Amino acid sequence: xxxxxxxxxxxxxxxGQNVTFRCDPISEHNRLYWYRQTxxxxxxFLTYFQNEAxxxxxxxxxxxxxxxxPKGSFSTLEIQRTEQGDxxxxxxxxxxxxxxxxxxxxxxxxxxxx
Amino acid sequence: xxxxxxxxxxxxxxxxxxxxxxxxxxxxxIYNLQWFRQDPGKGLxxxxxxxxxQREQTSGRLNASLDKSSGxxxxxxxxxxxxxxxxxxCAARGSGGYQxxxxxxxxxxxxxx
Numbered sequence: 001x002x003x004x005x006x007x008x009x010x011x012x013x014x015x016g017q018n019v020t021f022r023c024d025p026i027s028e029h030n031r032l033y034w035y036r037q038t039x040x041x042x043x044x045f046l047t048y049f050q051n052e053a054x055x056x057x058x059x060x061x062x063x064x065x066x067x068x069x070p071k072g073s074f075s076t077l078e079i080q081r082t083e084q085g086d087x088x089x090x091x092x093x094x095x096x097x098x099x100x101x102x103x104x105x106x107x108x109x110x111x112x113x114x
Numbered sequence: 115x116x117x118x119x120x121x122x123x124x125x126x127x128x129x130x131x132x133x134x135x136x137x138x139x140x141x142x143x144i145y146n147l148q149w150f151r152q153d154p155g156k157g158l159x160x161x162x163x164x165x166x167x168q169r170e171q172t173s174g175r176l177n178a179s180l181d182k183s184s185g186x187x188x189x190x191x192x193x194x195x196x197x198x199x200x201x202x203x204c205a206a207r208g209s210g211g212y213q214x215x216x217x218x219x220x221x222x223x224x225x226x227x
Contacts, residue, residue, distance in 0.1 A: 042118070093158075103205075
């Protein structure tokens with residue numbers, strides 16, 4: 001396993017369109033996180049899965065955002081009716097264990113809404 | 115609510131210099147603290163992870179320390195190289211609930227040849 005994989009790496013979309021990103025975590029990792037990072041800022045937490053259960057969602061995750069992790073493997077993050085303010089880097093991370101495990105990040109998906 | 119601050123926001127040093135990056139956090143109830151490196155337009159690369167019971171971790175030219183009681187962590191880089199130029203982020207993992215990770219805004223380091 002070569003690490004956390006995110007696809008696509010870049011996405012340009014028109015305002016109002018829907019987009020979906022995919023994250024493939026390290027295979028034995030049961031925890032998966034989504035973060036959003038805007039220019040000059042640190043990553044901000046969006047949502048967290050333990051196996052297939054979505055256990056926490058940030059207030060940043062409006063009704064236009066939805067995330068899934070079917071079967072506790074890969075995860076998808078969908079943004080409906082995109083807005084220019086959604087333009088950011090979307091990062092996925094995974095870790096192992098009940099807690100304290102090192103978090104490994106993917107390369108991110110950079111979204112540009114025009 | 116955990117808040118993580120990194121000082122300075124940017125740092126420029128000549129090659130070969132030793133340097134220290136600072137990270138402070140407001141809630142000392144953390145599970146661990148992790149330092150990352152981020153190159154422009156890229157994801158995060160994990161550098162060092164310090165569990166709450168540890169005081170420091172070392173990897174090559176990097177040494178990270180943790181003082182939970184004062185809410186501080188430092189990342190020491192010895193003999194800096196131009197390839198060290200990147201943004202360095204610290205992240206504190208809370209010890210309660212689902213152990214939310216809170217990031218600082220990073221220190222942008224430039225090492226001048």
